[in-house]
Amino acid sequence: MKFAVITFPGSNCDQDIFQVTNSVYNIETDMLWHNTKQDLSKYDCIFLPGGFSYGDYLRSGAIARFAPMMGEVVNYAEAGGLVVGICNGFQILLEAGLLAGAMKVNNSLKFICKTVELEIVNAETPFTNQTKKAEILRIPVAHQEGNYFIDKKGLAELKKNNQIVLRYKDEIENPNGSIDNIAGITNKAGNVFGLMPHPERAAEEILGNVDGKKIFDSIINFLQSRGGKIGA
Amino acid sequence: MKWKTKIEIKLKESILDPQGQAVEDGLQSLGYQNVSKLSIGKYLELEIETEQGKDAVAEQVTEMCERLLANPVIEEYSFDISEVG
Amino acid sequence: MKWKTKIEIKLKESILDPQGQAVEDGLQSLGYQNVSKLSIGKYLELEIETEQGKDAVAEQVTEMCERLLANPVIEEYSFDISEVG
Amino acid sequence: MAHNQETVWEKEGLTAEEYQMIVARLGRKPNYTELGMFGVMWSEHCSYKNSKLILKKFPTEGKRVLQGPGENAGIIDIGDNQAISFKIESHNHPSAIEPYQGAATGVGGIIRDIFTMGARPIASLNSLRFGNLNNNHVKYLFKEVVAGIAGYGNSIGIPTVGGEVNFAAAYQGNPLVNAMSVGLMEHDDIATGTASGKGNPVMVVGAATGRDGIQGASFASDELTDESAEDRPAVQVGDPFMEKLLLEASLELIKSGVLVGIQDMGAAGLISSSSEMAGRGGAGIEMEMSKVPCREEGMTPYEMLLSESQERMLVVPRKGKEKLVEKIFAKYGLHAAVIGKVTADGMIRVLHDGEIIAEVPAKALADDAPVYQRDSSRPAYLTEIEKLDINKLIEANPAAKNYNQVLLKLLASANIASKKWVYEQYDQQVQNNTLVLPGSDAAVLRIKGKNKGLALTTDCNGRYCYLNPKVGGRIAVAEAARNIVCSGGEPLAITDGLNFGNPMDPEVFWQFEEAAQGISEACLELETPVTGGNVSFYNESPDGAIYPTPIIGMVGLIRDLQDVTTHDFKDAGDQIILLGETKEELGGTEYLKEILGEEKGSIPEINLKYEKRVQQTCLTAIRKGFVKSAHDCSEGGLAVALAESTFRKELGIKINLPDSDISKVAELFGETQSRIIITTEKENLDNIQNIACKNEIAMTVLGTVIPEKLFIIDGLIKLDLEEMKKQWQNAIPAEMES
Ligand SMILES: Nc1ncnc2c1ncn2[C@@H]1O[C@H](COP(=O)(O)OP(=O)(O)O)[C@@H](O)[C@H]1O
Numbered sequence A: 001m002k003f004a005v006i007t008f009p010g011s012n013c014d015q016d017i018f019q020v021t022n023s024v025y026n027i028e029t030d031m032l033w034h035n036t037k038q039d040l041s042k043y044d045c046i047f048l049p050g051g052f053s054y055g056d057y058l059r060s061g062a063i064a065r066f067a068p069m070m071g072e073v074v075n076y077a078e079a080g081g082l083v084v085g086i087c088n089g090f091q092i093l094l095e096a097g098l099l100a101g102a103m104k105v106n107n108s109l110k111f112i113c114k115t116v117e118l119e120i121v122n123a124e125t126p127f128t129n130q131t132k133k134a135e136i137l138r139i140p141v142a143h144q145e146g147n148y149f150i151d152k153k154g155l156a157e158l159k160k161n162n163q164i165v166l167r168y169k170d171e172i173e174n175p176n177g178s179i180d181n182i183a184g185i186t187n188k189a190g191n192v193f194g195l196m197p198h199p200e201r202a203a204e205e206i207l208g209n210v211d212g213k214k215i216f217d218s219i220i221n222f223l224q225s226r227g228g229k230i231g232a
Numbered sequence B, C: 001m002k003w004k005t006k007i008e009i010k011l012k013e014s015i016l017d018p019q020g021q022a023v024e025d026g027l028q029s030l031g032y033q034n035v036s037k038l039s040i041g042k043y044l045e046l047e048i049e050t051e052q053g054k055d056a057v058a059e060q061v062t063e064m065c066e067r068l069l070a071n072p073v074i075e076e077y078s079f080d081i082s083e084v085g
Numbered sequence D: 001m002a003h004n005q006e007t008v009w010e011k012e013g014l015t016a017e018e019y020q021m022i023v024a025r026l027g028r029k030p031n032y033t034e035l036g037m038f039g040v041m042w043s044e045h046c047s048y049k050n051s052k053l054i055l056k057k058f059p060t061e062g063k064r065v066l067q068g069p070g071e072n073a074g075i076i077d078i079g080d081n082q083a084i085s086f087k088i089e090s091h092n093h094p095s096a097i098e099p100y101q102g103a104a105t106g107v108g109g110i111i112r113d114i115f116t117m118g119a120r121p122i123a124s125l126n127s128l129r130f131g132n133l134n135n136n137h138v139k140y141l142f143k144e145v146v147a148g149i150a151g152y153g154n155s156i157g158i159p160t161v162g163g164e165v166n167f168a169a170a171y172q173g174n175p176l177v178n179a180m181s182v183g184l185m186e187h188d189d190i191a192t193g194t195a196s197g198k199g200n201p202v203m204v205v206g207a208a209t210g211r212d213g214i215q216g217a218s219f220a221s222d223e224l225t226d227e228s229a230e231d232r233p234a235v236q237v238g239d240p241f242m243e244k245l246l247l248e249a250s251l252e253l254i255k256s257g258v259l260v261g262i263q264d265m266g267a268a269g270l271i272s273s274s275s276e277m278a279g280r281g282g283a284g285i286e287m288e289m290s291k292v293p294c295r296e297e298g299m300t301p302y303e304m305l306l307s308e309s310q311e312r313m314l315v316v317p318r319k320g321k322e323k324l325v326e327k328i329f330a331k332y333g334l335h336a337a338v339i340g341k342v343t344a345d346g347m348i349r350v351l352h353d354g355e356i357i358a359e360v361p362a363k364a365l366a367d368d369a370p371v372y373q374r375d376s377s378r379p380a381y382l383t384e385i386e387k388l389d390i391n392k393l394i395e396a397n398p399a400a401k402n403y404n405q406v407l408l409k410l411l412a413s414a415n416i417a418s419k420k421w422v423y424e425q426y427d428q429q430v431q432n433n434t435l436v437l438p439g440s441d442a443a444v445l446r447i448k449g450k451n452k453g454l455a456l457t458t459d460c461n462g463r464y465c466y467l468n469p470k471v472g473g474r475i476a477v478a479e480a481a482r483n484i485v486c487s488g489g490e491p492l493a494i495t496d497g498l499n500f501g502n503p504m505d506p507e508v509f510w511q512f513e514e515a516a517q518g519i520s521e522a523c524l525e526l527e528t529p530v531t532g533g534n535v536s537f538y539n540e541s542p543d544g545a546i547y548p549t550p551i552i553g554m555v556g557l558i559r560d561l562q563d564v565t566t567h568d569f570k571d572a573g574d575q576i577i578l579l580g581e582t583k584e585e586l587g588g589t590e591y592l593k594e595i596l597g598e599e600k601g602s603i604p605e606i607n608l609k610y611e612k613r614v615q616q617t618c619l620t621a622i623r624k625g626f627v628k629s630a631h632d633c634s635e636g637g638l639a640v641a642l643a644e645s646t647f648r649k650e651l652g653i654k655i656n657l658p659d660s661d662i663s664k665v666a667e668l669f670g671e672t673q674s675r676i677i678i679t680t681e682k683e684n685l686d687n688i689q690n691i692a693c694k695n696e697i698a699m700t701v702l703g704t705v706i707p708e709k710l711f712i713i714d715g716l717i718k719l720d721l722e723e724m725k726k727q728w729q730n731a732i733p734a735e736m737e738s
């Protein structure tokens, strides 16, 4: 099994993902610089990390999605490969059109960093198969633009196709005002996953929380049992 | 030839604007109770150098807005072009 | 009477505009090499209801900009007022 | 003519005598550019001319000190070939004028100091002071400063893990914004700000130069007046994105091994970095201004020399390695331009289009600035303050003995209330090392790959320092150390952010001397040397000087991650113990301020030897595994400290205070120093007693943690925990979100 993390200028959670996949899970993980163009097909899962790519200037993820490597990510996703965008990575996936919807600034207009309760909405994805539907995970969020928006029609689509994977447990846990308390979604094919919470911050006993491991466990389980590609 | 372009980008009407709402509340608490329908967007200025005419510039600006400057899922834009020499 | 107000707020001349710089670089790497002097500011729209005339509205808008909407230390603003009914 | 001359040096913030010194050192009159160079380099901010003699008295040596004061930041050894670089810096005046950008660039500046030393920044802290929170301008400053710290720190990807915020009228016109950065490095990567080796290139890397903050250093060395808003330098805007790239590129460059020296361009920009680097290396630097990458058109050499544009560095690689430097920076899309070379003649020589426009000995600028011993006299206000009869005040005020109400009121006071509103805006976890998040006594970070960690804190009680600067200085260090110890760490060293008024005022200078003396004494006794710091004078507004505020930033080492301890009570049935003893000490307390409206009286005494023994007791007990929670007893006294420990797990307490001669008010709310509250399982009581005995300190079993959500102290206090928690949690959000 081999993973890759793509680092954009201004990414800052790239090493944290590496720490988890490489040190906690012992999976060979390559760090790829945004500016190169290389075939990604040898990887089993691609991570777009959190941070402030290009300073999040203009809109978060807006400039990063034009990075040369993003073209490769699109090809990889279209071929059914697993792509996970965490926080800023989620924002980039939205801007790139790999996921539906857009991010607005948090309703509080403030950056918020805290652990929130998340409800598993769809436990049948490559990213959540080691969880149960309605299970509650506690995972940290840290963002200023996590107020997910999609129009009515789009929302109906998401629901119909079971694309909503994670919700903030309720209005009170919702840290940003996102529509329908959405915290994480997939594309229609189910191989591209974007989420605002940071599972990589909750994957080591010493840090006091291992709920995030269930996401990584799910990915690994999916790859081991199903061999990788989805749909396409 | 140089063209000065001013671009206004704002959230689409139907989309809730938390920032606009907060600023409207702020104004009202300062005593400006007669203010309403406040929305906040972005204002960009830039210069484009080209041999071509205004129409071509407008085409380029439209393209830049669609591709990068605005997010068509939630935003709309308008612009104004004038010659600077 | 209702007055529609459009306000443009931008950074003063020699104040660094990292956002504008990053977006200009972004456009250039997308192939728009003829773009320069890009700056990013804010665009506000709002309505003001009053019995008074345009001058009074302009005075109120100026006051609101100075007090809350713009940061006079680093920003400058301009606005445009029109009657909506 | 004479009149004209006068304004020339005055415009640069120099005195007539200083001008004469410059003429003597050059053997001629300086030209306009040269005078500007002296103006900023001889400003208090760059030269420390008014503080140097006092700072010399700090203990700066210790077995762990690898780099003491004098470089961009201090460095201490933490074993395993690893070291920690850390420093605190003020950005008070810029934050008063433009709070968001002022705070943001303060954070950016101190982070640069750390990575120029070769360390990767792993944590930020901040220490803030504002006027009373019921004022709209104060709210604005508070909100924007916090947003600015968050905006910069979150974006650059360094967790903000701790700090303090305090509110007092004395800071109304002059808020304090001090930022601390902590970095981790391998011994082999230590870099310094030295220029040497004739012919080696001098390069500017990072952002392009604009007209930002010209003469900011002189500005920082002046009082804030109403006109400050008018004649301020162009406000610096921070670009954390640029700095993140600069950080990665600089660390890569340091690793490459081709560097001679590297220095951050902070206050006074190019002129300060070049003369300091040359001064340290005993060399000279020759530079051509037309080669400096500029952001704005038509900048004069004078402006380029003095610009304080952020996110830039001056680097000296070995000759022939220019291309490598360029390549490393190009990867991150950054400038790297050769602007000159190192010379052997000790001169800073500035050329513009080949023509020499300034030529000054580097040492004259950087090292030979005048040094002053200012007049000092004990402030008159102290005599007045000591006259306070606290008992009479209490007797005259029936509310002062309604202990339930007093406690609720204290918990809801801005200084004691939860600071969650602040730290929730900070990314506290990025880099995945934060084991103890903000909210406990000190933040704790692990060192990846090792079973050890760091404990970090900042502390200072400005009111104490106002009422008694020497004892206040001692307490600031002692409290910082106590916070480290309560977290399971061994205090290692400090950095200090010394914020004072105008040093020309003898009463202010006295405060400065006394506080420094107190800090020195405590550092000696607690074996925490000073490795660096920052002096910020002229913190005054038309209403007068701020409280003297020497902020202590301390780093502690956690030998074994098993020792990590937090302040919250863990399980019902645990025994609550007080280490140390309580005295009748109510002067200068939060109780006195909040309940009786007085900021007066004699502040608590501190016996540093006893303090040390209390800390040793706590740390030994923690290391032996006897301690389930530990909390420093400070502002608000015993009752507040106990309350703070109940909130996290919502476990109640039942306390029986021992008989004593002290008043109940002092028992509950007095702020006697050298006290720590710990909890333990019953069977370890004797073990802890033995340790306390050995260290010859008092230990009292106060009571028990109970499962009910009740807070009971004798017949004095009985409160519902949820009500208390609500008061404590909602106070600041209620002020800020209304
Ligand atoms: N400005 C700030 N930034 C980050 N954390 C803060 C800030 N102010 C307070 N905190 C955190 O809140 C907690 C309580 O602060 P404080 O009351 O000063 O603690 P103590 O008295 O133990 O030093 C600490 O964990 C501290 O780090």
Ligand SMILES: [Mg+2]
Pocket (backbone or CB within 6 Å): D164, D459, D460, D479, D634
């Ligand atoms: Mg404290």
